[in-house]
Amino acid sequence: MSQRKQTSDWEAQSVPLIFGVLTTVAIVFLIAPTLIVLVTSFTDSQSLKFPPEGLSFRWYLALLDADQMQRAAWNSLVVAFWTTILSVVLGTAAAIAMARSRNSWIRVADALFMSPLVLPALAFGFAALIFVHQIGFRPNIPFLVLGHVIVCVPFVLRTTIAALSQLDSSLLDASYSLGASWWMTFHRVTLPLIGRGIGAGAFLAFMASFDNVPVSLFLADERTEVLPIHLWQQIETNLDVRTAAVSGLIIIITLILMIIAERLAGLTRQLR
Amino acid sequence: MHRGHQLRLEGITHRFGEFVAVQGIDLDIAGGEIIALLGPSGCGKSTILRIVSGFISQTQGRVMFDGEEVDHLPPNRRAVGIVFQNYALFPHMTVRQNVAFGLEAQKWQRDRIAPRVDEMLSLVHMREFAERMPRELSGGQQQRVALARCLAVDPKVLLLDEPFGALDKNLRLDMQIEVKRLQREYGITTILVTHDQEEALSMADRIAVMSRGCIEQVSSPTEIYDQPATLFVNQFVGTTNIIPGELIESDATACRVRLVTGETLEATSRPGLHAGAKVVVSIRPEHMRLQDEFVPNCMRGSVKAVLPLGPYVLYEIELGAGATIKVSAPRRAAGDSLRALGQMVHAAPAKVAACLVFPSQ
Numbered sequence: 011m012s013q014r015k016q017t018s019d020w021e022a023q024s025v026p027l028i029f030g031v032l033t034t035v036a037i038v039f040l041i042a043p044t045l046i047v048l049v050t051s052f053t054d055s056q057s058l059k060f061p062p063e064g065l066s067f068r069w070y071l072a073l074l075d076a077d078q079m080q081r082a083a084w085n086s087l088v089v090a091f092w093t094t095i096l097s098v099v100l101g102t103a104a105a106i107a108m109a110r111s112r113n114s115w116i117r118v119a120d121a122l123f124m125s126p127l128v129l130p131a132l133a134f135g136f137a138a139l140i141f142v143h144q145i146g147f148r149p150n151i152p153f154l155v156l157g158h159v160i161v162c163v164p165f166v167l168r169t170t171i172a173a174l175s176q177l178d179s180s181l182l183d184a185s186y187s188l189g190a191s192w193w194m195t196f197h198r199v200t201l202p203l204i205g206r207g208i209g210a211g212a213f214l215a216f217m218a219s220f221d222n223v224p225v226s227l228f229l230a231d232e233r234t235e236v237l238p239i240h241l242w243q244q245i246e247t248n249l250d251v252r253t254a255a256v257s258g259l260i261i262i263i264t265l266i267l268m269i270i271a272e273r274l275a276g277l278t279r280q281l282r
Numbered sequence: 283m284h285r286g287h288q289l290r291l292e293g294i295t296h297r298f299g300e301f302v303a304v305q306g307i308d309l310d311i312a313g314g315e316i317i318a319l320l321g322p323s324g325c326g327k328s329t330i331l332r333i334v335s336g337f338i339s340q341t342q343g344r345v346m347f348d349g350e351e352v353d354h355l356p357p358n359r360r361a362v363g364i365v366f367q368n369y370a371l372f373p374h375m376t377v378r379q380n381v382a383f384g385l386e387a388q389k390w391q392r393d394r395i396a397p398r399v400d401e402m403l404s405l406v407h408m409r410e411f412a413e414r415m416p417r418e419l420s421g422g423q424q425q426r427v428a429l430a431r432c433l434a435v436d437p438k439v440l441l442l443d444e445p446f447g448a449l450d451k452n453l454r455l456d457m458q459i460e461v462k463r464l465q466r467e468y469g470i471t472t473i474l475v476t477h478d479q480e481e482a483l484s485m486a487d488r489i490a491v492m493s494r495g496c497i498e499q500v501s502s503p504t505e506i507y508d509q510p511a512t513l514f515v516n517q518f519v520g521t522t523n524i525i526p527g528e529l530i531e532s533d534a535t536a537c538r539v540r541l542v543t544g545e546t547l548e549a550t551s552r553p554g555l556h557a558g559a560k561v562v563v564s565i566r567p568e569h570m571r572l573q574d575e576f577v578p579n580c581m582r583g584s585v586k587a588v589l590p591l592g593p594y595v596l597y598e599i600e601l602g603a604g605a606t607i608k609v610s611a612p613r614r615a616a617g618d619s620l621r622a623l624g625q626m627v628h629a630a631p632a633k634v635a636a637c638l639v640f641p642s643q
Contacts, residue, residue: 178368178370180366180367180370181373183335183357183364183366183370184364184372185383185387186358187357187360187362187364188358188363188384188387188388188432189358189359189361189384189388189435190358190383190384190387194387
């Protein structure tokens with residue numbers, strides 16, 4: 011009897027212990043690189059050495075004169091902006107159509123829409139480049155946006171479908187029975203109630219576009235160079251410390267955006 | 283006060299693929315009448331509700347308001363108000379915005395909307411809650427708001443879909459009285475969909491009892507209870523004892539049945555049932571009396587269980603041939619002694635009219 015009690019005591023203690031250790035390891039691996047980059051970006055020396063010997067803002071200040079980097083960042087923002095807009099419109103429309111339909115081909119459409127998340131984006135980027143050349147164009151910003159939209163729509167689609175499935179259909183019935191048109195029902199009832207889901211999807215789509223490499227690698231050229239690719243090239247050629255400063259900037263801005271999104275819309279709740 | 287709109291369902295049949303949800307429904311509802319569709323879940327009552335409100339188009343048949351067909355009208359142009367089981371208040375709008383929604387949808391002039399909302403909220407005693415959000419209200423309050431929102435646009439027909447199911451018992455009774463008051467005051471033609479017999483009996487002018495997509499009987503509550511047309515209606519509304527037997531003789535008003543227990547019982551005759559037919563006799567527990575002595579027209583048995591339920595006592599009596607019946611006896615005075623377990627008693631129907639026969643299934 012006491013033997014069994016000891017075993018169960020050991021089990022009761024060991025399970026939380028193992029999970030605790032695993033979680034800690036996971037968190038360390040998640041956060042450590044981010045922290046290292048962040049700390050390194052404040053170095054006052056010419057190298058990317060960690061830990062830095064002294065601290066300064068000199069590399070952040072250097073960004074003010076980094077024309078090429080600024081152009082790349084601006085390109086990235088423009089592309090991410092339009093990608094988000096188009097992804098939200100297309101993703102929301104598709105989600106509403108798919109949520110309303112009981113048709114069996116909807117499953118096929120759903121799988122198709124989600125495939126960019128599963129298929130290697132590198133293969134898609136290469137295919138897109140061939141396609142653009144086939145129809146007689148050179149890669150440019152609009153094509154880059156289109157490429158990003160394809161890999162970003164799934165984020166909006168997922169969160170919007172999740173929000174729609176939470177939406178009580180009797181609310182829509184109530185709206186119609188009170189005399190409201192489809193449009194009034196959509197913008198007065200449906201949209202406000204799934205808005206947070208769409209917002210969460212938009213946030214994810216923006217971030218996914220902003221740091222997308224595989225698609226941009228093929229669809230962007232020197233004129234339309236985007237930030238992640240530019241940073242990669244800087245590191246590869248001359249270990250530029252300014253890349254650490256840019257990374258630090260992106261990390262800080264992302265953190266601020268996440269906090270705002272969490273406050274406004276409960277982002278993490280929408281992603282569950 | 284208007285008289286209310288007349289509603290007519292004519293030969294309504296609806297199939298979902300192979301499944302026949304409702305079949306050959308004919309129903310005439312007078313202006314201002316409140317009729318209950320009563321039946322177990324899956325009997326087709328919700329399908330009828332969705333057909334009347336226009337959310338599904340029936341396979342066959344017609345829906346008519348005041349003699350005019352409305353089947354071509356979409357839900358938002360049918361002028362059918364619905365109070366949903368979960369009230370379906372818009373969670374992101376205040377009470378005032380909820381009630382104003384229908385008025386805005388129907389393009390009321392802006393300056394007429396606010397007074398109308400106030401009027402409707404006063405009607406349901408919710409005026410001081412106008413700026414609250416639905417989640418801040420209790421179930422009963424939400425229902426009042428749902429009702430106000432519905433009545434504000436002056437619908438031709440009001441549909442109540444299991445409206446009291448989510449309320450606790452005391453509140454349910456209050457809301458039933460309240461809804462009935464509003465319905466009378468407005469004289470609005472109303473369909474109450476419910477599986478709760480008490481709700482139907484207390485609220486409705488007439489009850490349509492449904493089973494497996496068909497209407498079994500449409501009658502007043504007392505008629506449904508006292509003169510059920512079918513065994514299903516008899517068993518679904520109220521409780522009853524069913525004892526199998528065989529019809530010995532039958533005339534226009536009365537008949538005699540030999541029960542499986544060997545005793546014979548006099549019952550109300552039913553057209554179409556003749557001597558020799560296998561039947562069941564149905565007697566409600568409250569329509570029987572327990573006697574110590576043998577009387578003509580009774581069943582002998584022993585007390586198997588005694589359940590004192592406050593105003594009355596429910597006895598379970600074991601008859602011969604494995605049959606048991608329930609008899610409820612009113613307690614006329616405090617301190618009345620109860621019958622003992624195992625005691626031999628004679629259960630006799632209070633009246634011949636209380637004994638019904640149905641063909642055995």
